[in-house]
Amino acid sequence: MKRILIDMDGVLADVYSRLFELHKEVTGELLCQDDVAGKLEEEAFPLQRQWVMSAGFFRSLPVMPGSIERVRKLNEKYHVVIISLATEFPASLTDKQYWLHEHFPFITWRQIVFCGDKSLVKADILVDDHPKNLDTFEGETIMFTQPHNLYLTTRHRRAGNWDEIERMLL
Template sequence: MRTIAIDMDGVLADVYRQFIDMHFRETGERLNPEQLKGLTEKEAFPYLYTHVNSEGFFKNAPLIPGAKKALENLSAKYRLFIVSAATEFPLSLTEKQAWLNLHFPFISWKQMVFCGSKEIIQTDIMIDDHFKNLDTFSGESYLFTQPHNALTSPGKHKRVHSWAEVENILLHHSYLTKTE
């Protein structure tokens, strides 16, 4: 069975919506994702490190539309691993596990990988929103569109804009039937 490493923040958890909501509560300014295109997360959200180090930030992040259904469907054909560079933010470790348990009860603790660098990950496929994780990956890579990467060419990675698109590629693509 082929394996997939799936990033959490920006791919499963809608941290952009979380940042935008927190920014509004703190400043009264409502940011539009369109105006954030091309900006790094740090440029877009001046209080980024305050937010990600706040209790509840990761535990309360909203789910990206279609993620739960897609992972349920993908888990029938692939071995899934949620891979998150979580050790940079120590508070996030237990919150991320609680969040995954809540939203993806079919993902076991054995399929949750919390790390610093993802360069050691050796699955067949990786889905992530950051080039720093995909560029060191030797398998098939998919860049999940988020404002910070929206204006950048995906290069050697395939760009995906939604979980419906991921499902269409990975569940209905011709190579799936060739390798089963």
Template sequence: MDEVIADTYGAMLDWLVDRHGARWSAEALHGRQIFDVLELEVADALRTAMHDGAFFADLPVIEGSQAALAAIAEHCELFVTSAAMEFPNSLGPKFLWLRRHFPFVDPLNIVFCGDKSIIAADCLIDDNARHFARFGGQGIVFSSPHNVDVTGYPRIRRWDEALAVLSEVFPAALAHSGVDAP
């Protein structure tokens, strides 16, 4: 969910600017988690805000994700997962956020977990390759500033190219689904 359909990274940067006036260049964030560039006290303040849970209630939607997931959901079984246990108070706000922005996702197909290896699926689109280590299907990286150096997996840079990437990874499955790749 985070950094795939919800712009958590951008929300963290906005939070930091609003409260600490902190700004970073794209070069400073290239290939790094945001907590890697913060002073300890600022990182602790951001983590505290995120642990409150309300931080996740109004995240921006990543452009194109709604249309792409709606198209995929028409032809494939779609689950939305979040390793939300890092911030357990985020479960309620994240669930409500998903219902508001992705009403076509069956509520029974929303999975909050800690370790995504429990997901039995053909593919997992995620911004963090650590979730692919024990995942049984195909990991697909969704681009974010912190993962620009990750290699070894197919990559989706923007949602408007998702169907093309998925049709390359799963040509037979999508060929029979009726999904037309751009």
């Protein structure tokens, strides 16, 4: 059974939706995808670092559309491991696991990795939105399209949404 690593933020958790909301609340300005495309989150949203460091940010993120049913199917065909570079934000760790248990209750605690370097983990496939994680991964890579990576020319296969992941892997 092949092992697939699935990133959380920007793949399972819809971080941008929440950043758009917070930006609107704080500044009154309604941004759209074109306004932030091609920029890192911290470039697109000046207060991003403050928001993601605050308690509760990750606990309240919406789920990426279509992800729950597809991860459930992947979980039958692959050894699914959910992975997050969460040690960069220690206050987020417990929140992130409770969020996973709430939305993906079929993922057990044995299938979760919170770390600071995804290249430490042995797997066959990695689904991630960040080139820094994909570029150093030795197996098959799928770049999940998010505004920050929209204009990147990349050697990784791209999935624009969870329908495309299903077509690729199921």
